[in-house]
Amino acid sequence: MTADTDPAPSGPPDPQADPDVVDLLEPADGVPPLVTDRTALSDAAAALGSGHGPVAVDAERASGYRYSARAYLVQLRREGAGTFLVDPIACGGDLGELGEALRGVEWVLHAASQDLACLAEVGMRPDSLFDTELAGRLVGYPRVGLGPLTEHLLGVRLQKGHGAADWSRRPLPADWLTYAALDVELLVELRDRVAADLDRQGKTAWAEQEFEAVRLAPPPPPRAEPWRRTSGVHKVRRPAALAVVRELWESRDELAAARDVAPGRLLPDAAIVDAALREPARRDELIAMPVFRGRAQRRLADRWWSAIERARALPRPRWPASAPAPD
Structure with a gap:
């Protein structure tokens, strides 16, 4: 069972536990x-x-x-x-x-x-x-x-x-x-x-x-803007920066699906938000950031930098709204 609503702690038995158990x-x-x-x-x-x-x-x-x-x-x-x-x-x-x-x-x-x-x-x-x-x-x-x-x-x-x-x-x-x-x-x-x-x-x-x-029960319908579930996205206020979050998230999701790897193992949410907030001007500045300077991230640096460039090339009408649309 992958998840348990009230998981019992791992490790040695609790000496205060019920002796009748x-x-x-x-x-x-x-x-x-x-x-x-x-x-x-x-x-x-x-x-x-x-x-x-x-x-x-x-x-x-x-x-x-x-x-x-x-x-x-x-x-x-x-x-x-x-x-x-x-x-x-x-x-x-x-x-x-x-x-x-x-x-x-x-x-x-x-x-x-x-x-x-x-x-x-x-x-x-x-x-x-x-x-x-x-x-x-x-x-x-x-x-x-x-x-x-x-x-x-x-x-x-x-x-x-x-x-x-x-x-x-x-x-x-x-x-x-x-x-x-x-x-x-x-x-x-x-x-x-x-x-x-x-x-x-x-x-x-x-x-x-x-x-x-x-x-x-049928499967839940797909979310209209799943990228907005990025942990920490509430810190990103400007629509242009939200566009960076969206492009990075979608690029990561595409690669994760192709490799059948959990997205966060390719690029943590915190790194996506950090890139949107810091606004690196060049690829070199991106890979100098803490998460992006790792060996695995350097191999994917071109992919992440291309996503950022796509976001910055978007015309203003295609920027995400500051707040999500109501479901």
């Missing part, structure tokens, strides 16, 4: 082998299809490392079948066989809206959904991250610490796979406990409507 460090059945070919994928689909009850599903992405939001690992667990860790990349990016095997089965996800898009991209779409994070919010639990919720309701502390890792890395480290397997180890049991509280509060039907809305 058990640390879960390994899956009960051990960490399963990684599914990396079509034969193993077919075997996993057959096993999951013959299991019973809901299926726990999770996905790991590489947010902060990759431009795309694709799934680099998919975890599934179902009673009677066990846990499966599936590498979508090694399996050709098509896990539709798993999706077909689980038709009509309730899928249990935590913070489902984070994972449904990347699951759909590999051919996995649930017919029925239970979202433990959303359910926790409806019940009114004070903390609804997977770790805190599991600890509160089941008395079990999950291993944490790899949610923000680069899941595009290969081979995946053994401790990462342990973490991934644990994310679905107790998810169905957690679902049952939350569902019982929903029922006691008379909120089951309401929750089902909310789950269905999440399941069927």
Whole structure:
């Protein structure tokens, strides 16, 4: 699970922690082998299809490392079948066989809206959904991250610490796979406990409507001016300088998409804002600035300087407005 609403701190156990809470460090059945070919994928689909009850599903992405939001690992667990860790990349990016095997089965996800898009991209779409994070919010639990919720309701502390890792890395480290397997180890049991509280509060039907809305929600429309989300852009007031921010942002975004690299790893937002505010007059002045003088930035200096020159060549009517247009 790439993000957790209330992530538990990494590091050694807190000596002040509840002594009745058990640390879960390994899956009960051990960490399963990684599914990396079509034969193993077919075997996993057959096993999951013959299991019973809901299926726990999770996905790991590489947010902060990759431009795309694709799934680099998919975890599934179902009673009677066990846990499966599936590498979508090694399996050709098509896990539709798993999706077909689980038709009509309730899928249990935590913070489902984070994972449904990347699951759909590999051919996995649930017919029925239970979202433990959303359910926790409806019940009114004070903390609804997977770790805190599991600890509160089941008395079990999950291993944490790899949610923000680069899941595009290969081979995946053994401790990462342990973490991934644990994310679905107790998810169905957690679902049952939350569902019982929903029922006691008379909120089951309401929750089902909310789950269905999440399941069927279309992708959000693209933002009209996504470059305005550049961190620190509020410091840039003049429209001519905002044009520099826009051109640098768009040039960076184009390159990031082509390389499938997170934009901030090519050029930090702070560097874009700094260039707009300092107004370097020549390429040499640009590469003398703190971020731009690095080796990686020197290789891209022509690209960034061309973006600045394009912005400065724009006629005044094509400068961005000082404030964004209302949505």
